[in-house]
Amino acid sequence: MDYFKRIQGAIQFIEDRLQEELDITVIASAACFSAFHFQRLFQAISGFSVHQYIRRRRLSEAAVLLKETSRSVLDIAVAFQYGSQEAFTRAFESQFGITPAKYQKESVPLRLQCKVNFLDYQQHAKGELNMNRPEIIDLDAIRIIGYEYRTTLQEEQYFEEIPRCYREFGSNGLYLKIPGRAAPEMAYGIACKFQDDGRFSFLVGEEVHEFTDDLEPGFVCYDIPKGKYAAFRVDGSAQDTRKYIYGTWLPNSNYDRREGPDFEVTDVLKSSYPDAISMIIYIPIE
Structure with missing residues (x-):
């Protein structure tokens, strides 16, 4: 570890x-x-x-x-x-x-x-370890219908592209095309379908009561699997929190990242993008 x-x-x-x-x-x-x-x-x-x-x-x-x-x-x-x-x-x-x-x-x-x-980075990271300690929780499976975007780790493109995904999802009213919305005030962002070259999918969507095959182009059904997660409340920018999770907390923790998606939940009613975001980022751990 x-x-x-x-x-x-x-x-x-x-x-x-x-x-x-x-x-x-x-x-x-x-x-x-x-x-x-x-x-x-x-x-x-x-x-x-x-x-x-x-x-x-x-x-x-x-x-x-x-x-x-x-x-x-x-x-x-x-x-x-x-x-x-x-x-x-x-x-x-x-x-x-x-x-x-x-x-x-x-x-x-x-x-x-x-x-x-x-090993030099390790010494520096230990000094930042208490910045944002997560809550360790067990979650049941969550049904999501979302619009699928593609992005990549290369050149940190995803730091620029993920906020753009949210903006397009909201400004184009794509959330209104999700059938059976269970919690319209909560927006989900899910990083999944990871590939060896650094590309991955980012779904922006909402929780639903049931899945359906009657979806418009670009929308997919996705089951967030049940299990243990580390939940990080975003304090500042989501990008800085993501860097902290993988650059500081996880390498110094007693946990391994298990298979599964990272996902984040934004309370839309309590958020004013980009200055004040009420968001929690979850990563699967064991």
Whole structure:
């Protein structure tokens, strides 16, 4: 259950294979995580994605070789899994603001990405652990009908896209198209259908008395499974709370995240978006 040591093991796995093809599923397996959960934890703790880290490390090690060896730019590009010298040059210049050919000839200091140590993050996270302690509760299954959106962890797109999903759901009156609404004042947001590449579905909807097949396009039925959940009351922004859950609380808790969706419940009548939101975020635990 030591999340930080497990992720650090994956860091070493990456470090040993910077000049090899790297698959996110294999990297996550080295840390005994699913690919999606590994990426979510990594990003919440460090502030950057696994793919960003690998790219920065490869470019940093390539920069070292450009200075310390006589190898050509093309040779180094291929060694670090770039398909062409042009692709490598674009990535290098985007990262460092100078082309590899020019850097090889000139004395220019670069900010290189060193091997990250997640055990350092652990010490920092412990100081923030008491910020938002959850309530641990057991829930019965909840029937939801919602509109399905697609988003991704990559580049933290979901932080921008999830609020937009809520806005579209409300402004387009999609909630009025849900049959048999059981609690119209409560809006549900459900993260589910996780994929290895970081993509997932986000459903915005409401609890219903019964499921029906008579739904308009884009709407789906979803059963939130019964079980144990950690419930976090949002104090501030929902994005900051999500980062706290996966970047601080869960890695330092005595719980593992079990299979199932994350979901959040907003009391619409008590909320004024985006300044004052009455929301609770639930994650499945064991």
